[in-house]
Amino acid sequence: MKRGYILAGLLLSTFLAAIEGTVIGPAGPRIVGDLGGVELLSWVFTAYLLTMAVTTPIFGKISDLYGRKPVFVIGSVLFLAGSVMCGLAQGMEQLIIFRAIQGIGAGGLIPVTFTIIGDIYPIEERGKIQGYISSVWGISSLVGPLLGGYVVDSLNWRWVFGFNVPFGLLSLYFILRYFHEQMERRKVKIDYAGAVTFTVGVAALLFGLATGGQQFAWNSPILLTVFAVAILMLAAFFIVENKAEEPLVPLRLFRIRDVAYSNVASLLASALLIGLTSYFPLWVQGVLGENATRSGLLLAPMSVCWLVGSVIGGRWIVSRGSRFTSLIGLLLIAIGAIGLVFVTDGTPEAMLMVWNAVYGLGFGLSFTVFTIIAQSSVGYQLRGASTALNSFVKSLGQTIGVAVFGALINQHIAKETASGSVMGVKVTQEDVNSLLSPEKVQQLPLELWNTLRHVLENGLHVLYIVMAAIAAAGVISVLGLRNRAPEAEGSREEA
Structure with a gap:
C-alpha cells in the first residue's frame, strides 16, 4: 500500500514537471506580446534549462550520499516557489530570473523521481513502472498545450504557472508521509x-x-x-x-557502452523536443495567425502518440532489445523532422498533426529506453548518479537546442529587419512583438502583417532543416547500442 502512495506521489511530481513544460509553449507568444522582448523569448526556456542542467548531477550525487527524500523535498519546494513567482513577474527580466529558480528545483526533483523508482521496484517491474511514468508525460503533454492554450486565450498567461502548484503540494505530502528509505551511514566527501x-x-x-x-x-x-x-x-x-x-559526475560511467551511446542519443533527441515544443507555437500563432488554443490542439497528437510509444517501448526493450526499440524511435523522430521541413503556410493542418504524431511516437519509444538503460547498467551506489547524468544530458540537449535555435531565428529576423524595412515596408521591433500578440496583431496593416509572417516563416524553415539534420545524427548514434534486454539485478556492469 505504501509503495502505491509513493508511486502516486512520483506520478504527480512527474505530472508537475511535464505540465509546466508543456503549458509554457503556447504561452510564449502571448508573453512576448504582453512583456515585449521577442529577442529574450528563448531565455524564458534557457534560464530554466540552464539551471536545471547544472544542478541535476549535483543533486543526483547528493541523493546517493544523503538520500533521495531530502533532495526530493528541497527540489519540490524550490520548483513550486519559482512557479508562483513566475506568475507574478512584472517584466521579461524578472520572469527569466524566476524561471531559473524553477530550474534549480527541477534539477533536484526530476532525476530523483526516476531514481526512487529504480530503488523501490525490481528490474522485472521497472520497465512497466517507467512506462507509467512516461505515460504521465504523454497525458500531461496532451493536457498541457490544450489547457494552457485555452487559459491563455480565456484568462491570462500568468495562470499557466499555477497549474502545477496543487499537484506539487499533494506529491510532496505523499513522499513525506509514506516514503521511508534505509540509508547506510557512511563517511562522504562532497566534490x-x-x-x-x-x-x-x-x-x-x-x-x-x-x-x-x-x-x-x-x-x-x-x-x-x-x-x-x-x-x-x-x-x-x-x-x-x-x-x-567522490566525483560529482563519475566519468567512468562513459566506459559502459550502452550508457555512453544512450546519453549521446538523449542529447540529440532532447534538442529536437525543445525545438518542436518551443517554436512550433510560433509557426501556428505567428505564421498561420491562429490562437494559443489552436497551437495546443495541433501539438496534441504528439502527446497522445508519446503515451502510446512509451507503453510500447517499455515492453519492446524486454522482448526485442534496446537497440531495436530506440532505433525505431529515432527513425520515427527523423521522419517527423523531415516532414516539417516541407511545410508551408499553405500546408493543411491535418498534415501538421500527422508529423507531430510521428514525432511523439518516436519520443515515447526512445526516451523510455534511455532511462531504463541508465538505471539497469549500474548498481545502487551509482544509480542516482547515472540517472542524474541521463537527466542532465537531456536538459543540456534542450538548453543547447533552445539557445542555438533561438539564435538562428533571432539572427534571421534581425538580418531581415536591420534596415528598418522589408521589401519596402517599414518595420520596427514593436511590430515584430505585435505579430505574436492576438490583440496587437489586429492593429497591424495587412501588408505589414503579411511581410512579417513570411520573415518568421523563413526563419522557422531554416530551423526545421537544422532539426532534420540533428534527427539523422540521432539515428546513427543509437546504432552503437547493444541489442539486449536490461540485465537482472546483480549482473550489471560496474564502471
Whole structure:
C-alpha cells in the first residue's frame, strides 16, 4: 500500500514537471506580446534549462550520499516557489530570473523521481513502472498545450504557472508521509571543486551559445572571454573528476557502452523536443495567425502518440532489445523532422498533426529506453548518479537546442529587419512583438502583417532543416547500442 502512495506521489511530481513544460509553449507568444522582448523569448526556456542542467548531477550525487527524500523535498519546494513567482513577474527580466529558480528545483526533483523508482521496484517491474511514468508525460503533454492554450486565450498567461502548484503540494505530502528509505551511514566527501568548475564551465558555455550573434557579436571580446572561461573550467572539471574520491559526475560511467551511446542519443533527441515544443507555437500563432488554443490542439497528437510509444517501448526493450526499440524511435523522430521541413503556410493542418504524431511516437519509444538503460547498467551506489547524468544530458540537449535555435531565428529576423524595412515596408521591433500578440496583431496593416509572417516563416524553415539534420545524427548514434534486454539485478556492469 505504501509503495502505491509513493508511486502516486512520483506520478504527480512527474505530472508537475511535464505540465509546466508543456503549458509554457503556447504561452510564449502571448508573453512576448504582453512583456515585449521577442529577442529574450528563448531565455524564458534557457534560464530554466540552464539551471536545471547544472544542478541535476549535483543533486543526483547528493541523493546517493544523503538520500533521495531530502533532495526530493528541497527540489519540490524550490520548483513550486519559482512557479508562483513566475506568475507574478512584472517584466521579461524578472520572469527569466524566476524561471531559473524553477530550474534549480527541477534539477533536484526530476532525476530523483526516476531514481526512487529504480530503488523501490525490481528490474522485472521497472520497465512497466517507467512506462507509467512516461505515460504521465504523454497525458500531461496532451493536457498541457490544450489547457494552457485555452487559459491563455480565456484568462491570462500568468495562470499557466499555477497549474502545477496543487499537484506539487499533494506529491510532496505523499513522499513525506509514506516514503521511508534505509540509508547506510557512511563517511562522504562532497566534490566541491567539481561542483564549482562544472557549474561555471557549463553556465559560461550555455550563456555564450544563447547570446552569441544576438546580445554580443561572435567575435566580441566579451563573448571570446566567456568561451575561454568555459573551456578552462570544463577542462579543469575533467581533471578534478578523474582524481576526486567522490566525483560529482563519475566519468567512468562513459566506459559502459550502452550508457555512453544512450546519453549521446538523449542529447540529440532532447534538442529536437525543445525545438518542436518551443517554436512550433510560433509557426501556428505567428505564421498561420491562429490562437494559443489552436497551437495546443495541433501539438496534441504528439502527446497522445508519446503515451502510446512509451507503453510500447517499455515492453519492446524486454522482448526485442534496446537497440531495436530506440532505433525505431529515432527513425520515427527523423521522419517527423523531415516532414516539417516541407511545410508551408499553405500546408493543411491535418498534415501538421500527422508529423507531430510521428514525432511523439518516436519520443515515447526512445526516451523510455534511455532511462531504463541508465538505471539497469549500474548498481545502487551509482544509480542516482547515472540517472542524474541521463537527466542532465537531456536538459543540456534542450538548453543547447533552445539557445542555438533561438539564435538562428533571432539572427534571421534581425538580418531581415536591420534596415528598418522589408521589401519596402517599414518595420520596427514593436511590430515584430505585435505579430505574436492576438490583440496587437489586429492593429497591424495587412501588408505589414503579411511581410512579417513570411520573415518568421523563413526563419522557422531554416530551423526545421537544422532539426532534420540533428534527427539523422540521432539515428546513427543509437546504432552503437547493444541489442539486449536490461540485465537482472546483480549482473550489471560496474564502471
